[in-house]
């Protein structure tokens with residue numbers, strides 16, 4: 746990893762705007778654009794920016810939306826990554842319903858992991874048995890997890906599946922997640938990470954020190970694709986000193 750892979754903005758809003766503009770510019774270049782979204786709280790500011798500033802963009806017609814992971818709860822549940830995205834973005838921009846491919850949180854997790862994996866291989870190009878996303882957007886948890894690949898299940902980085910069932914280490918909440926190989930097969934992976942709470946982990950990952958080898962985010966290295974980190978100054982305060 747090198748410093749030029751980091752796009753650093755002054756705060757979370759500026760980071761969301763910089764990445765939002767990049768995302769829409771990349772989508773404009775393709776006939777179809779297959780993108781996996783992250784969940785949690787960080788993307789909310791991105792979705793608000795896109796809804797406000799790209800409401801009538803032509804790109805929505807050709808963007809296909811997936812998730813890097815989902816909490817296995819109904820789509821109406823406050824924990825649902827799909828619900829968060831629908832509320833903040835899809836209810837405000839003209840994405841065709843058929844372009845939204847949610848993980849069915851209300852279904853049996855093991856069955857859904859298989860179904861979703863099969864859907865992905867039908868929807869996009871497949872190389873060495875892996876669906877190739879145009880872009881996978883990831884967050885990073887305070888423990889160095891990404892998507893729903895947590896430190897205690899770090900073996901999912903080498904899974905032979907397209908999607909796996911995962912378990913949140915504290916809450917025990919069941920998740921479905923893209924596997925490590927699928928993430929690393931993407932044409933581009935972008936981490937969207939802001940706030941001083943993530944700084945220590947980014948520092949350890951970048952400098953390969955401390956507990957970096959136990960952080961799943963350390964091992965996101967696209968095989969042939971591009972990797973960028975869209976961060977704010979607080980998230981990298983001590984990293985490049």
Ligand SMILES: O=C(O)[C@H](O)[C@@H](O)[C@H](O)[C@H](O)COP(=O)(O)O
Pocket residue numbers: 783784785786787788813814815816826883884885886887890891892893
């Ligand atoms: O379903 C999820 O929770 C996410 O996909 C998860 O991987 C998230 O990106 C990180 O936990 C960071 O979450 P925050 O953005 O809330 O810090």
